[in-house]
Amino acid sequence: MNKHNAEIVISAASSKQYPETDMPEIALAGRSNVGKSSFINTLLNRKNLARTSGKPGKTQLLNFYNIDDTIHFVDVPGYGYAKVSKSERAKWGKMIEEYLTTRSNLRAVVSLVDMRHEPSVDDVQMYEFLKYYGIPVILVATKADKIPRGKWNKHESMIKKALQFDSTDDFIIFSSVDKTGYDQAWKAIENHIN
Numbered sequence: 001m002n003k004h005n006a007e008i009v010i011s012a013a014s015s016k017q018y019p020e021t022d023m024p025e026i027a028l029a030g031r032s033n034v035g036k037s038s039f040i041n042t043l044l045n046r047k048n049l050a051r052t053s054g055k056p057g058k059t060q061l062l063n064f065y066n067i068d069d070t071i072h073f074v075d076v077p078g079y080g081y082a083k084v085s086k087s088e089r090a091k092w093g094k095m096i097e098e099y100l101t102t103r104s105n106l107r108a109v110v111s112l113v114d115m116r117h118e119p120s121v122d123d124v125q126m127y128e129f130l131k132y133y134g135i136p137v138i139l140v141a142t143k144a145d146k147i148p149r150g151k152w153n154k155h156e157s158m159i160k161k162a163l164q165f166d167s168t169d170d171f172i173i174f175s176s177v178d179k180t181g182y183d184q185a186w187k188a189i190e191n192h193i194n
């Protein structure tokens, strides 16, 4: 697979707009600002393919990226914006629930959390939701470069405990600054699509 060969296919609001294909899909979810766009751009060796999650009020859509006709990455709009209205939040919830619970192409969800902090209530809810539906998770702890290596274990334990982490899921320590976890992330994704 040529990981540089990536392009956006469609921004979808509902299932009618999902691409009609058998290609396996990996969805990516996380709080706004967690580093999701940076993660996607790092994996695809691109600067600006995935753009930072929409500001409040902006249309929230599922962005499908075709990676060399082999996988779709499905970028889920970031959650946890304090300023988003109740109705926007409900719309987001419906859209993501429809995708995660009905899409047969879906193989796993990359769930991103900020490695520096306790997972938020939203982070925990997202993980519980995925586990409830039996969806495999690749947990990515972002911004590892901001934590001294000697403290990585402590932070990993803190996150796993808060999420009641399922040991069959992958846990990847990641940095888009120094590319820590790049190979591991790709390995985990490829395990789920083969």
Ligand code: GDP
Pocket (backbone or CB within 6 Å): 030, 031, 032, 033, 034, 035, 036, 037, 038, 039, 051, 052, 053, 078, 142, 143, 144, 145, 146, 174, 175, 176, 177
């Ligand atoms: P998104 O909203 O989840 O798509 O987050 P972005 O990828 O736009 O990143 C949000 C902010 O965190 C930006 O200022 C990034 O430069 C920064 N950031 C993202 N990933 C990393 C990382 O691995 N290390 C550091 N130090 N900063 C990061």
